Amino acid sequence: MRSRRALKSAGALGLLALAATGCSGSRLGLPEPISVQGERILHLWQGSWIAAFAVGGVVWGLIIWAVLFHRKRSDDLPPQVRYNMPIEILYTAVPFVIIAVLFYFTARDENFVEKTTDNPAVVVDVTGYQWSWQFDYKEGDKTVATVTGVPVAPNGPAPGKPVMVVPVGEKVRVRLHANDVIHSFWVPALIYKKDVMPGYTNEFEFTATKTGTYEGRCAELCGVDHSKMLFQLRVVKPETYQKFIADSKQALAAGGGK
Numbered sequence: 001m002r003s004r005r006a007l008k009s010a011g012a013l014g015l016l017a018l019a020a021t022g023c024s025g026s027r028l029g030l031p032e033p034i035s036v037q038g039e040r041i042l043h044l045w046q047g048s049w050i051a052a053f054a055v056g057g058v059v060w061g062l063i064i065w066a067v068l069f070h071r072k073r074s075d076d077l078p079p080q081v082r083y084n085m086p087i088e089i090l091y092t093a094v095p096f097v098i099i100a101v102l103f104y105f106t107a108r109d110e111n112f113v114e115k116t117t118d119n120p121a122v123v124v125d126v127t128g129y130q131w132s133w134q135f136d137y138k139e140g141d142k143t144v145a146t147v148t149g150v151p152v153a154p155n156g157p158a159p160g161k162p163v164m165v166v167p168v169g170e171k172v173r174v175r176l177h178a179n180d181v182i183h184s185f186w187v188p189a190l191i192y193k194k195d196v197m198p199g200y201t202n203e204f205e206f207t208a209t210k211t212g213t214y215e216g217r218c219a220e221l222c223g224v225d226h227s228k229m230l231f232q233l234r235v236v237k238p239e240t241y242q243k244f245i246a247d248s249k250q251a252l253a254a255g256g257g258k
């Protein structure tokens, strides 16, 4: 009686979990990617799960087969298969093949995602500090626009989030710097994060495929107000981006410029 009730509530819980993942079910928990690189990571993730389910299916099948058809029938010892060469070779070779295939696709997609080009359309120096972000847009060595987040006072309320603006469909190079401790630049919608280190510049590139505003945060515990180290990534049409840069240049010129 009790076990039936337990089974029932387990079933209900399973249904609830399915409903909670809803339409993102086919993405197996990942958000909808908004960049060419993010799509690649999503496909790697889905492929890995398909491989895992295929292996799992075979293993579960063998377990059920053994449970159903090889129950203990007498006290006689069943035939022993120790040192059976074909079986030993099989279960050494099969895992090796599985790992080799996973390794191949992982290495291929990592190389694609980490690839940097000679002439990205946009270069942004991102600086992480306790506890906010600064975005400096570069043309060569010149800074053409700066967005600075107001640092959070220890245990104070979170101020507005600084916004990083990038054009859709164009290569954006992000160069990561830190002034104090290690932070981590994370935009879940890019399905990507990278450490922000003092004394070392980490870089990556992405090409956004969808306009919109996406949340970003620090993903490395960096102090008391780490959780308030938030920002937004705004992907806009190239014209809007050009206007943002032109306006900023004008403001810089009017203010004496840098």
Ligand SMILES: [Cu+2]
Pocket: 128, 129, 182, 183, 184, 218, 219, 220, 221, 222, 226, 229
């Ligand atoms: Cu941080």
